[in-house]
Amino acid sequence: MTVTLADVAARAQVSPATVSRVLNGNYPVAASTRERVLRAVDELDYVLNGPASSLAAATSDLVGILVNDIADPFFGIMASAIQSEIGGPGGRAGGERLAVVCNTGGSPERELTYLTLLQRQRAAAVVLTGGAIEDAPHRAAMDAKLRKLTDAGTRVVLCGRPPAPGTGAIALTFDNRGGGRELTEHLIGLGHRRLGYVAGPQERTTTRHRLEGHRAALAAHGIEEDPRWTVHGRYDRRSGYEAALELLRRDPALTAVVAANDSVALGACAALRDSGRKIPDDVSVAGFDDLPFSIDAVPALTTVRLPLAEAGARAGRIAMGREEPPPGGIASARGELMVRGSSGAPRA
Amino acid sequence: MTVTLADVAARAQVSPATVSRVLNGNYPVAASTRERVLRAVDELDYVLNGPASSLAAATSDLVGILVNDIADPFFGIMASAIQSEIGGPGGRAGGERLAVVCNTGGSPERELTYLTLLQRQRAAAVVLTGGAIEDAPHRAAMDAKLRKLTDAGTRVVLCGRPPAPGTGAIALTFDNRGGGRELTEHLIGLGHRRLGYVAGPQERTTTRHRLEGHRAALAAHGIEEDPRWTVHGRYDRRSGYEAALELLRRDPALTAVVAANDSVALGACAALRDSGRKIPDDVSVAGFDDLPFSIDAVPALTTVRLPLAEAGARAGRIAMGREEPPPGGIASARGELMVRGSSGAPRA
DNA sequence: AGAGGTGTAGAAAGCGCTTGCTGTGACGTT
């Protein structure tokens, strides 16, 4: 039925061991023999049995990439960068590794289950991207799992995610707090004093950090925050639209709306426009991430650019052991404030 | 070192066979025994060895999803929909399958290599998304590979990709030609007679089909096409920007620009704005796909909506054998013209 | 010419799991 190593060996008149060695190329094989084997492989159209190979060698070439939402370019960009460094077929890395991205959809259970599945497959490395979930039991479960993975020799890298001390995972985080603060300070600097904030889902680290930065900026400038000025929602456009409307309902005098990310900001812009406000004349808007489409909004979105691709690439290299992990296993990347047309001085 | 089935068996005072059966749950095991085994599994923190299991059972729970560009929401949305039906952990499907997305980056070699890798892993199913590459040798190689996969019992589904006759693959295609034609007819209906076209990469089926639709519309209305009106580029914003500029250079009198997809269209809009043209007063612009951000452009983009999520979900179900393939193994989904602010009558 | 390399190939022992087949008591049947 299916062609096995033994078949190839028979055809090439050598032992299975030799065929295996030719295929793995880590043992001297005479050129003539190699050629004969290769020909047999070709003629029989042999395809290595992955599971058998992984079992015998006790290793696998799988590398897992966990993302919260694969339809969101935020993750897509990171995943793409990671994968290009992992090698994948044709990547710059030599060995052919199967880089696979797993979509958790932001669900804690799925996150855990995917990790188990990768553990089952004896994955060579795992990269977790984006914000973590703040629930304590879940976090403990995750940490335990990560610990087990690293103990088993799987390299674990957190990309754009806070460190997980004691798990052995390398963390490349983004300074969401700093970025959030800088962004809001920019708005305050323009003269805004009544700023609404459309936050992401409650239980995410990213959400919390960005919000903390925002509040730190307010506090630093002696602006007392009104609880009505914060609305939580999802990280999507729709949610931004609704939240902005809600914000306006609560306080029609807001002069600026800061959003949890760019998609949310665009939704907020739409809501503002639909309610007859001009951006930035009536209300300024700011996003976060600087995804490619943000510059095409009209006016273009003021936002914080995160080095998504750079961090992803680095995470990929570290996962492959081709780059030294940062000292202490933790590195933090700063965001860069991108001031564009969506923010301006409030109306006098 | 690592805990094996045998360890669990020893601890639970049963044979390895019994443990395996408890874990796979497809053979009668007394409740008391089962419980004992489960407890042992828990206590020892046992994790099944995936490769060993796949080898022995000669099956695997891997499902591959190939995408051209994971950073592009076009693929992200489809992948997300596919994956949610595949199950992945916690998905609606019962069995836990590892749905993995592989990013080919549009490279023919990578595409092939990923397929080989999936073949090695004895993947349960493979879903290929998006346009195919038109190069004849590559196509032959792909078809041969797909044939081998289906022969080996792997279910192969093409999602948003033209059929591959004789390979045994199920195809869920998009009517790019029809959509392209409808879009251009809309523009012609508004009175446009000089229409530029920013096409995608030459060798893609998607590119060709959309362009054919465009040309069919022109021909149907007796508009003779000027070769200067078509520029090829990549499927990204940047490319759209440059191409639009080039188009304008070649013929400053164009009154409409049709783009290969929404990202390209947004780039074109930016170019038009930067060159001092108003949309749609001076030039109308149209995109394709209706990705979420298209509605946020100002003016909102006229485009063709493709049922990305629906097709993905269906592809996922078919891949899992939970839905009957369409008759003949081929189904085509139509796009829906979305008329928005970016298209209007040309200036008198 | 014999000792010691060196380069290459094979034999065989697993890797950890699944599963067909074979017990083996407990129970129901005639």
Add this chain to the structure above:
DNA sequence: AACGTCACAGCAAGCGCTTTCTACACCTCT
């Protein structure tokens, strides 16, 4: 009382590969 019948558990044979150890030429020195 003797005999199927069940429900459940174990034995053991692989699944297809990797890798250690061994074997054998064939050289190269001395």
